[in-house]
Amino acid sequence: MKITIISTLGVVRFCRDLIRQFFDNQGILNASALTYTTLFAVVPLVTVSYSMLAAVPAFQGAGDAVQQWVLENFVPATGEVVYEYLSDFTAQARRLTVVGVVFLVVTSIMMMKNIEAALNRIWRVDQPRKGVSSFLLYWAVLSLGPLLVGIGFVVTSYIAALPVYTSATDFVGPARVINMLPVLFSTIAFMLLYTAVPNCSVPILKALAGGFFAAIMFELAKRGFAFFVTQFPSYELIYGAFAAFPMFLAWIFISWIIILMGAELSRALTIYQPASKSISRPHLLVILHLLRQLWLVQQQGQPLTATEILQRTPCLNQERWDQYMQLLMQANVIRRTTEGGYLLSRDLHGLSVHDLVSMLPWPIPEAETLKQAEAWEVLLNSRLQGLDDAKKELLQMELAQLFSHTEPVTDHP
Known part of the structure; x- marks a missing residue:
């Protein structure tokens, strides 16, 4: 019983220190800044993703399917409306000139620089990546990221057609098997974000723990946000047909808070040492x-x-x-x-x-x-x-x- 109490107090102290560290690192301010940047960079990122997927013949037409699946599984309640507007914006953006394409790429890179700065601040890194290493990282994200998503989407579709998958869905239930995929993909994506972006060495297991935490919190927040949107639609009386955009903006803000909290957890698990009553030395x-x-x-x-x-x-x-x-x-x-x-x-x-x-x-x-x-x-x-x-x-x-x-x-x- 005594060991259980001590363990409980340790967990409570760890959570308290984690939250304190999040606010000390200006987590709310960073999430707000990243939300503002995301609002401008989401269309360039989608356009670049379309271009990268279209460059591979096997992925022809996969861009729409991937984007639709992402919005259905990761953007609660307002995904359909946002998808229609993003599709219109992206269709216009894909007809831009060379100067416009350069602008889109620069906007996407600025988005990733802001993400790197926020994660570096969490890991107490003063010097961001510079020169060739920075360019290679951003180019890898812009080029390989959409391709990996496309590969994952194709592989998932292939696995779903296998008899083994059919047997698993008969045993567990098709809804449960499908619902596990967003959590799995989110965990992998967050783990890669936490390990690759900060300009320091991040233990993979600690990044995986932070990614899993962010993925679970992401699912819980998605369900809570969807419940609020559907059960309390009073915001529609104020914004009318424009109501999807404030909700989308609020969801982006919540998402960044969760992502930054997962990064804080990764760092806390790496260096955390419990406070001791014997710490009284000068x-x-x-x-x-x-x-x-x-x-x-x-x-x-x-x-x-x-x-x-x-x-x-x-x-x-x-x-x-x-x-x-x-x-x-x-x-x-x-x-x-x-x-x-x-x-x-x-x-x-x-x-x-x-x-x-x-x-x-x-x-x-x-x-x-x-x-x-x-x-x-x-x-x-x-x-x-x-x-x-x-x-x-x-x-x-x-x-x-x-x-x-x-x-x-x-x-x-």
Whole structure:
């Protein structure tokens, strides 16, 4: 019973930290910005998808079928109306000149850059992809993405015609088998989004967990949104025939919140360390432990991942790590590698304890009563004790003596 309570408290604490991290990373603001960008980029993306599918003879005519299936399964209630308008817009867009096509591609790339920026912010990555790597990633999404969707659609149709599939639907039920496909495809799509887009190394299993969470939440939100649209149609009285577009915009906003929350979960599962009641050591001591771990592995020419830093540094949890990482990177003490690891960016022979303290927003801690400590901790504690004694001696002055002092004091350089 005690273990169950502890486990429940751990889950509650994890969910609380996850939500706090989502708001700290400005998740609502990012979802709003991505919704605004999506509104302008959805037609270019659909047009590019049509063009890529049309380039393969086997996929001739698959674009309409794929788009219809996506809107029926992933856009609740208003999918048919949105599909008609998107088809009209896309038909017009496909008759554009070369300049218009370039504009569509640029709009699509801007959309993906905004997505990358939002995910990089979640993973604490300051430098986005640049140059050839950025171009190759975006081109792969624009070219291979629609082709993979088309292949998945053709393979699904082929599997649906097999006798094995017919036997499975007879046993489980055709509706249940078909309803599992959007969850499966959504999980795979979100996993690829979480692993490929951020400019850092994301563990595949953690991305898969985040993708599965986003897919389940996506299905629940879709059912809830469809229930609201069908059972509370008062919005139609206000917007009339235009009612589908505000609902579509609201759904895009909800979708981005779910997608960003799945990315937050992927990162939390990667680096999360539960808060402990024993975390009472001063910030300076924890940061020194952190820097010592980086100093030790740097002598072997290796960086440390965030997970390894959290595991090796005493009294360090996710909240403290996020603070320390930002401070130390801004002070150019540590830096992040392209693979997502961390290493020292300066020689510690030229960095004193006083220099480090001046970089931190916290005061110098007092000396501790050490029971078990390493040699460097004992040396630092003796220096802190000497500093405490010096401060106590210098400030051992009665207030009456301080206030009765009338001679001017000259500041010496």
